[in-house]
Amino acid sequence: MRVAVIGAGYVGVVTAAGFAEFGNEVVCIDKIPDKVIMLGKGEIPFYEPGLKELVGKNLKEGRLVFSEGSFQAVKESLVIFIAVGTPPRGDGSADLSYVEEVAKEIAENLDEYKVVVTKSTVPVGTSLRIKEIIETHKNNSTHFDVASNPEFLREGSAVYDFMHPDRIVIGAESDAAKAILRDLYRPLYLRETPFVFTDLRTSELIKYASNSFLAMKISFINEIANLCDALRADVHVVAKGMGLDGRIGPKFLHPGPGFGGSCFPKDTMALSKMAKEAGYNFQLVDATIQVNKDQMERAVEKICQASGGKLKKAKIALLGLSFKPNTDDIRESPALYIAQRLIEEGCQLRVFDPAAMDNARMVLGDRCSYCKDSYEAAYKAQVMVVATEWNQFRNLNLARVKETMEGDNLVDLRNIYDPRRAQKLGFRYWGMGRR
Numbered sequence: 187m188r189v190a191v192i193g194a195g196y197v198g199v200v201t202a203a204g205f206a207e208f209g210n211e212v213v214c215i216d217k218i219p220d221k222v223i224m225l226g227k228g229e230i231p232f233y234e235p236g237l238k239e240l241v242g243k244n245l246k247e248g249r250l251v252f253s254e255g256s257f258q259a260v261k262e263s264l265v266i267f268i269a270v271g272t273p274p275r276g277d278g279s280a281d282l283s284y285v286e287e288v289a290k291e292i293a294e295n296l297d298e299y300k301v302v303v304t305k306s307t308v309p310v311g312t313s314l315r316i317k318e319i320i321e322t323h324k325n326n327s328t329h330f331d332v333a334s335n336p337e338f339l340r341e342g343s344a345v346y347d348f349m350h351p352d353r354i355v356i357g358a359e360s361d362a363a364k365a366i367l368r369d370l371y372r373p374l375y376l377r378e379t380p381f382v383f384t385d386l387r388t389s390e391l392i393k394y395a396s397n398s399f400l401a402m403k404i405s406f407i408n409e410i411a412n413l414c415d416a417l418r419a420d421v422h423v424v425a426k427g428m429g430l431d432g433r434i435g436p437k438f439l440h441p442g443p444g445f446g447g448s449c450f451p452k453d454t455m456a457l458s459k460m461a462k463e464a465g466y467n468f469q470l471v472d473a474t475i476q477v478n479k480d481q482m483e484r485a486v487e488k489i490c491q492a493s494g495g496k497l498k499k500a501k502i503a504l505l506g507l508s509f510k511p512n513t514d515d516i517r518e519s520p521a522l523y524i525a526q527r528l529i530e531e532g533c534q535l536r537v538f539d540p541a542a543m544d545n546a547r548m549v550l551g552d553r554c555s556y557c558k559d560s561y562e563a564a565y566k567a568q569v570m571v572v573a574t575e576w577n578q579f580r581n582l583n584l585a586r587v588k589e590t591m592e593g594d595n596l597v598d599l600r601n602i603y604d605p606r607r608a609q610k611l612g613f614r615y616w617g618m619g620r621r
């Protein structure tokens with residue numbers, strides 16, 4: 187099948203390479219020329235494990251191409267995925283201007299039957315809006331269908347998630363569109379991946395409901411961790427005891443400095459806004475958002491406590507800047523928020539991240555020192571903070587870190603170290619909700 191994917195970001199490139207790997211002929215389009223040139227050479231403009239190999243293989247075998255213009259791609263493809271960004275506007279709602287721009291481009295190039303599929307996360311009603319835009323702007327009577335196929339991949343394991351999804355959700359109005367998408371996803375169908383076929387609006391809401399529920403689980407365990415701090419209980423044992431209940435499950439019960447990334451913060455805000463516009467006050471989602479904001483500030487307070495109640499001129503090492511491990515994405519990263527707050531408070535900050543240093547430098551500029559590794563960051567620090575749980579931080583030689591530091595405070599915002607071991611090595615250990 188011939189497929190076009192518009193938008194060569196995290197979702198677009200993974201989707202394009204994934205469908206090419208299934209044997210389809212795929213063209214992936216972006217409006218940034220440098221990005222297209224890089225991708226065409228097999229270079230990935232962001233960090234995502236396994237993606238370079240998948241893109242390289244499919245480029246070489248001729249099933250995947252990257253292009254700047256949508257003109258030819260739209261004409262030659264049966265299925266067109268829209269995978270452009272839907273960033274938050276100032277009021278929390280999703281900015282649909284990129285999606286709408288793409289819908290107009292598709293309309294102008296429509297010459298025979300196509301299925302136009304929204305992969306971007308979009309508010310309920312957007313697929314119908316796309317249909318309206320295409321109807322208005324097409325210059326002939328060509329028939330087309332719209333469909334919604336939300337993406338659930340996780341950055342850091344996006345390639346695995348594309349190949350082994352928990353489910354595929356497809357919202358469509360016509361049987362033809364459903365059949366074409368079922369055919370496109372046939373390799374997963376054969377692997378018995380569950381499929382949910384539904385209408386456009388329900389499909390769009392499934393994405394927001396899923397992300398907001400996961401975000402709520404994180405905010406919930408963060409509040410339990412805060413309560414554990416106050417009541418001197420251990421959040422890890424609480425989470426284990428809860429997670430063993432099959433109705434709850436163990437995932438997303440890890441406390442930390444709050445959720446971040448390009449999805450949870452914007453999708454919770456968009457759901458809240460969408461609900462308000464529909465006349466419903468979604469209290470749980472609003473509380474999830476507020477708890478998350480408070481949690482990042484609590485992390486800063488914890489660091490302040492560890493540095494003796496004073497942050498001005500405190501020498502602090504911060505490990506981790508990306509919003510989670512295995513990505514260089516710093517969008518809405520709690521670690522980056524903490525770095526900015528520490529700088530504002532007048533700390534002397536030394537930072538290290540295995541992948542996100544270049545991105546962080548664009549935001550933090552020369553207001554902190556960038557180090558080549560964790561040990562260099564720890565040099566003469568009074569407090570060392572772990573803000574993102576990269577595997578290499580789990581395996582640090584803590585004795586060497588301790589020798590390098592001037593002080594003895596270890597603030598473990600991700601609870602990756604054994605408090606007793608850290609204490610044995612001479613650290614004053616500050617975890618999240620651990621005795």
Ligand SMILES: NC(=O)c1ccc[n+]([C@@H]2O[C@H](COP(=O)([O-])OP(=O)(O)OC[C@H]3O[C@@H](n4cnc5c(N)ncnc54)[C@H](O)[C@@H]3O)[C@@H](O)[C@H]2O)c1
Nearest residue numbers: 193194195196197216217269270271272284306307337341
């Ligand atoms: N990143 C994730 O983990 C993830 C997971 C699931 C769903 N989503 C959703 O998928 C969508 C895309 O997210 P992303 O993280 O891949 O975004 P991104 O910002 O990384 O990429 C979007 C790309 O679209 C391109 N673009 C914008 N307008 C264009 C146009 N008119 N023509 C061609 N290209 C255009 C941009 O240049 C950019 O490269 C969003 O709605 C997001 O919420 C993201």
